[in-house]
Amino acid sequence: MNVRIIPRLDIKGPNLVKGIHLEGLRVLGKPEAFARYYYENGADELFFQDTVASLYDRNSLHDIITLTAREIFIPLTVGGGLRTIQDIRDVLRAGADKVSINTAAIKNPAFIREAALKFGSSTIVVAIEAIRQQNGEYLAYTDNGREHTGIEVLSWARQVEELGAGEIVITSVDREGTGLGFDVELTRMVAEQVGIPVIAHGGASSPEDIARAVTAGKADAVAVSSILHYDYITHQQHAGNYEKEGNTSFLTSGRGFNKIKPCTLQDIRGKLISEKIPTRSTI
Template structure:
């Protein structure tokens, strides 16, 4: 199976932003325009995450999500501030194919994973993991990498699979926005632990970084942000490079 190349939009409405280590946000464009751009380039999917909704404890801006969804004819995952079954329902109604959740399930109510999976199906549930490495383990973080979740990433990823999550978005607080390569050790451990798809993000600085991640960790998908936002490469460039190097999961 060919690895999915996914464009990831970190959003602080009304702008797509790019943090480093989940901090120091820099405006990079309009969500709808960038979504259309990456769709036209051949993205397999698009992830839209409002990275300040939970942090600011504000309502989800569903109209922003709908505007992006209207530009796309590929699978679209949206998240940020999701804390109820009603939020899941509204996200899907606005055009999302999958809903991404993190803060609420780590800090308050993991049971919502079970409930949402039963109502909407596991394929609609993506759990975002913001991982930070300590000396001998990785800890889950929430609220855009600011709040410690008191959960071991490797234990948590098994739990969310058992609860019915259909996919994992794995991000690294340590490598995010640095463009110096992924945390391949973490990615490999998570991919090998679960039987659900794992999308790995945080760290792509070159085509070689993407190739190395795929060859070693074998993720289901790779989510790219900085490389695309700063026009260093296009989705087409990534796919052509991987194809020429016969890289598949």
């Protein structure tokens, strides 16, 4: 399967944000602008996550999705706060192609089956937020890694597949936003457990990391945010038209991404191709 590169946009209110371990969010700018830029630079899909939806029990991305879907013709996955069949229907109607569910699936696994039957398996992505325990076991969490569930990740991944999910996005909460690289072991274990595609997420700091998530981690796709966002911001600043609405002082201070090597989608694509990893390329 050709590996997909999926920019992930974490959104809070009207803003694109980025945190570390899914927490401590900083505003980076307007999600529509980032989405457009990634589309024009060859993103395979986009993933929009409402980062505060869980707190309010609702997804508030409808307007952003509709704006984006009117002019961006690649698949859009939307996650965050989707609790009911009606919630899913609403974001699909707003222009999403797929939905990502986590909390609602863990609280009621039958919800996966119901949603898959209603909208087709390929529309239902289940997000698993994994935290490594001291004994080496991985447990699933919800609410950006805050809520402990006690559910073991690998058996949950198998169950999710049986219930009809079309894809799994596996987040290493330990690595997310840190730039320490993907948790390749976690990704590989999940990818080998299931027959559906697995998207690796959390920790990418360079194109090399992404290639490793595919070769050693057996990922079918990668969700990437910091390295692309920071590169985009840097470009915008150099271009002199960056809107100073976000708290970006951490970028110039160097604290924000000392381990993260900002790069473009083309850099990532080039790395995959040079490693002979099958991926969509220009012909």
